[in-house]
Every structure is written in C-alpha cells, then in structure tokens.
Amino acid sequence: MAGLWDAALRGEAAVRRAALAAVDAALLEGVLMRTEAEPNASDVVSFAPFTLLPSAVPSALFRQAYAVQQDFNLLVDAISQDREFLERALASTVKVDDFTARLFRIHLQVLEEGLAQSVFLGINRSDYMFDCGAPGAPALKQIEINTIAASFGGLASRTAAVHGRVLKELGMAEEASRLLPNNPSEGLASGIAKAWELYGSQSAVVMFLVEEVQRNIFDQRCVENELWNRNIRVIRKRFRDVFEKGSLDEARRLYMDGQEVAVVYYREGYVPTNYNQQNWEARLLLERSRAVKCPDIATQLAGTKKVQQELSRPGTLEKLLPGRTEAIARIRATFAGLYSLDVGEEGDKIAATAIANPDQFVLKPQREGGGNNLYGEELRQVLEKIKDSPERTSYILMDKIQPQPTRNYLLRAHSPLKASECVSELGIFGVYVRQGKELVMNEAAGHLLRTKAVEHADGGVAAGVAVLDTPYLV
Numbered sequence: 001m002a003g004l005w006d007a008a009l010r011g012e013a014a015v016r017r018a019a020l021a022a023v024d025a026a027l028l029e030g031v032l033m034r035t036e037a038e039p040n041a042s043d044v045v046s047f048a049p050f051t052l053l054p055s056a057v058p059s060a061l062f063r064q065a066y067a068v069q070q071d072f073n074l075l076v077d078a079i080s081q082d083r084e085f086l087e088r089a090l091a092s093t094v095k096v097d098d099f100t101a102r103l104f105r106i107h108l109q110v111l112e113e114g115l116a117q118s119v120f121l122g123i124n125r126s127d128y129m130f131d132c133g134a135p136g137a138p139a140l141k142q143i144e145i146n147t148i149a150a151s152f153g154g155l156a157s158r159t160a161a162v163h164g165r166v167l168k169e170l171g172m173a174e175e176a177s178r179l180l181p182n183n184p185s186e187g188l189a190s191g192i193a194k195a196w197e198l199y200g201s202q203s204a205v206v207m208f209l210v211e212e213v214q215r216n217i218f219d220q221r222c223v224e225n226e227l228w229n230r231n232i233r234v235i236r237k238r239f240r241d242v243f244e245k246g247s248l249d250e251a252r253r254l255y256m257d258g259q260e261v262a263v264v265y266y267r268e269g270y271v272p273t274n275y276n277q278q279n280w281e282a283r284l285l286l287e288r289s290r291a292v293k294c295p296d297i298a299t300q301l302a303g304t305k306k307v308q309q310e311l312s313r314p315g316t317l318e319k320l321l322p323g324r325t326e327a328i329a330r331i332r333a334t335f336a337g338l339y340s341l342d343v344g345e346e347g348d349k350i351a352a353t354a355i356a357n358p359d360q361f362v363l364k365p366q367r368e369g370g371g372n373n374l375y376g377e378e379l380r381q382v383l384e385k386i387k388d389s390p391e392r393t394s395y396i397l398m399d400k401i402q403p404q405p406t407r408n409y410l411l412r413a414h415s416p417l418k419a420s421e422c423v424s425e426l427g428i429f430g431v432y433v434r435q436g437k438e439l440v441m442n443e444a445a446g447h448l449l450r451t452k453a454v455e456h457a458d459g460g461v462a463a464g465v466a467v468l469d470t471p472y473l474v
Contacts, residue, residue: 187445
C-alpha cells in the first residue's frame with residue numbers, strides 16, 4: 001500500500017505540473033473555502049486543502065464501512081428515543097461537564113413539556129481508520145460518530161473530479177476511471193427534502209443554523225443548492241437571529257421573520273464556545289418547536305464520546321437493537337477498545353494502565369470539531385493531574401489505532417510543495433428520516449476521506465490539520 005504512486009512521483013517537474021493543474025481543477029470544481037483573513041466574505045476565496053493524489057483504501061474495509069452505516073443509523077435513532085439509556089450513560093458526565101449537562105437539561109425539559117416534533121431527521125458521519133496494529137490484514141476501527149453538523153459532504157462531492165484530472169495529467173487515465181462516484185450533497189439534501197415534505201407545509205422553509213464565522217460556507221452551499229434545485233426555500237440564520245426574531249405560535253410552529261420553518265439543519269451548536277446565555281435560550285426555543293431539528297438534542301447527546309464508550313459494554317447493543325443479531329455483529333466488529341474513567345475500581349485500573357502506557361491510548365473529552373483529543377506525554381500529564389478527581393469522568397479512554405502511513409503531497413494555499421508521510425480517516429455519511437415510530441428513509445449517503453501528516457495527531461479539515469482526499473480502492 002505504501003508505494004501506490006511512487007513511479008508517478010519520481011520527477012519533481014511532473015509533480016509541480018500536476019500540483020498547478022490540481023489547484024486550478026479544485027477552483028474550477030468548486031472545492032473552495034473563504035480565507036482566514038476574510039472568513040465572512042466571498043470576494044476573495046481559496047481552494048480547500050486537499051491531497052495531490054488519491055489515497056489507497058482497502059476495498060474490503062471500504063465496503064464494510066458502507067455495509068454497517070444503516071445499522072449505525074438505526075442505533076443512533078434508537079439511542080435518541082431511549083431516555084433511560086441516555087440518563088444512565090451520561091449520569092457521571094453531566095456532573096462534571098457543564099456543556100453536556102446543559103444539553104441534557106434542555107432534553108429533559110422538552111420531554112417534560114411533550115414533544116411537538118413528530119418527524120425526525122438524522123444526518124451523521126461515522127469515521128474510521130484502518131488499524132494495522134495486530135498481525136494479519138488491516139481492520140476497520142471506528143474513531144467516532146458525528147451526529148451534529150457533520151461537515152464536508154458538499155466539498156467531498158467535488159473532490160474526486162479533481163483527483164481524476166491529476167491522474168490524467170500524470171498519464172494515468174485508466175486509474176482515473178476507477179475513482180468512485182461520490183455525491184453526499186445529494187444524499188444529505190434528499191434527507192432534508194424528505195423531512196421538509198413530511199412536515200407538510202409547501203410554504204415553509206429550511207433553515208441552516210450557521211456559525212458567526214463562516215469560512216466553510218461553500219460546503220454548505222453545495223447541500224443548499226440541491227434543495228433550491230428541488231424548489232425548497234433555504235434561509236441561513238445564526239443563534240443570535242433566532243434569539244432576536246424567532247417565535248412559536250400556539251401550535252409551537254417555528255417562525256423566523258414571519259416565515260414558517262419546517263427543518264432546522266444545524267451547522268453550529270456542537271461546542272461550548274458556540275453558546276452564550278442568549279444562544280442557549282435560542283436553542284431551547286428551537287427544541288420546543290414543531291420544526292424538524294437535524295439533529296434534535298437527544299440525537300446530539302447520542303453522539304457523545306461517553307455514549308460511544310457505553311455502547312461497547314457487553315449486552316448494551318442487544319438492549320438497544322433487540323433481535324438484530326447481524327446488525328449488532330457488524331457494528332461491534334468496528335469497535336476499538338473503549339474504557340470508562342468513572343469513579344471506582346474499573347476507572348482506577350484503566351487510568352493507571354494509561355499513565356504507564358500513554359502511547360497505547362487516546363484520551364477523549366466530550367467534544368466535537370477536532371483538535372480536542374490527547375496523546376502520549378500530554379495524555380499522561382493530564383491523567384496524572386485528574387486521576388483522583390471526579391473530573392476524569394468527563395473523558396473516556398480509547399485504544400490508539402495504528403494505521404499504515406503512506407506518502408502524498410498535501411496542497412494548501414501559500415504552503416511549499418513537499419512530500420509528507422500521511423494517514424487517512426474514512427467517513428461514511430448516514431441519513432435517516434422517521435415519522436412517529438416509522439422509519440421512512442435509512443441510507444448511506446456517500447463518503448469523505450481526510451488525510452493528514454503523521455505528526456498531527458488530531459483534528460479535521462476545518463481545524464486546519466487534515467485535507468480532503470479521494471479513496472482509490474486496492
């Protein structure tokens with residue numbers, strides 16, 4: 001696997017030519033981001049960072065990741081409807097993690113009042129790495145499942161065309177023809193459109209709830225465009241707009257500027273810095289409404305690291321997915337070792353093991369968005385500090401996955417062209433829609449491959465560490 005494109009990368013001049021063609025192709029295809037200098041204006045834009053060449057992905061693991069996605073959709077949906085499970089799973093976390101606690105309080109408040117929402121839309125992305133730590137063939141191991149604001153479905157829909165152009169530039173037209181079609185934009189939009197249709201008001205709009213700083217707007221516009229093509233009106237609002245102008249009528253229909261909102265699609269709201277008191281009040285207003293939230297707050301809680309760890313306990317999947325033996329086997333096959341740091345003997349023992357062997361583990365807080373996990377010496381120092389405090393329960397431990405590095409060029413604006421040793425992470429998008437108790441859509445909706453230099457342990461494309469990539473099946 002390590003030397004897939006070695007022959008093509010021998011001549012420096014050929015690499016430079018290919019890189020120039022690649023950047024122009026990215027701009028032509030719309031693989032774009034706003035600049036750091038002007039994150040809220042599109043007057044000057046740049047290409048989103050990406051690899052020069054597609055990365056090798058074992059075809060059996062790629063197929064396995066797709067095959068389990070509908071099972072993960074069912075699982076997330078089941079967790080979101082199981083109040084007792086969420087209460088039990090997050091009992092220790094809500095005592096020490098204020099962010100999770102506030103989300104959970106809104107969840108309980110909405111349940112006490114009675115749900116106005118009857119249509120549920122889930123858009124998630126399950127992320128994996130290829131573990132070569134054990135003898136034998138590489139294994140597919142889940143890093144996490146993102147249940148809110150799972151990004152880059154839009155730009156991923158446009159990246160394969162760029163890599164196809166690069167391969168042709170390097171005289172590899174046949175290899176270019178083997179790149180798989182991939183259109184998560186269309187898949188995500190089809191879920192939003194289905195939820196909009198079931199909401200049942202032709203004049204209602206879809207609201208993208210967006211961040212104050214919107215560098216990644218083109219990724220969102222790809223999905224938005226698909227909705228406009230279906231004649232579904234889209235508005236873009238921030239939490240502060242909802243606080244100032246959002247209202248509910250007596251039937252708890254949500255209105256923004258006098259327009260009824262059928263679907264709220266969150267591209268914001270997943271980290272504590274997204275919230276001040278006004279934004280928490282806006283979030284509560286949205287949750288209390290009849291509008292379809294993607295995700296509703298229970299589904300956001302289903303994506304926490306603590307829930308991920310609790311799912312790995314024997315018997316848990318069987319309770320959540322009764323009678324689905326094959327689905328459970330497919331899900332469980334992707335689990336890496338996950339460990340609770342709850343107060344007690346079990347937590348004490350694993351904390352001591354991780355302090356003694358910090359390179360074998362990852363320490364994960366209850367946070368989304370990349371750049372939060374701790375490794376190696378940093379992991380050891382933090383665990384040493386919190387090992388005797390209840391604060392440790394705001395983290396989980398996971399076995400560190402050992403992928404096989406490969407050589408590639410990571411193309412970034414204003415950065416020198418140099419080869420890097422890289423590792424990749426494969427994400428599969430899942431979309432499901434439920435009306436009452438009936439699941440009316442359950443699909444895998446495309447993929448995202450992100451690649452980063454081995455020296456960067458953690459972080460995604462938006463965090464500035466990983467770059468967009470395309471799988472080349474081997």
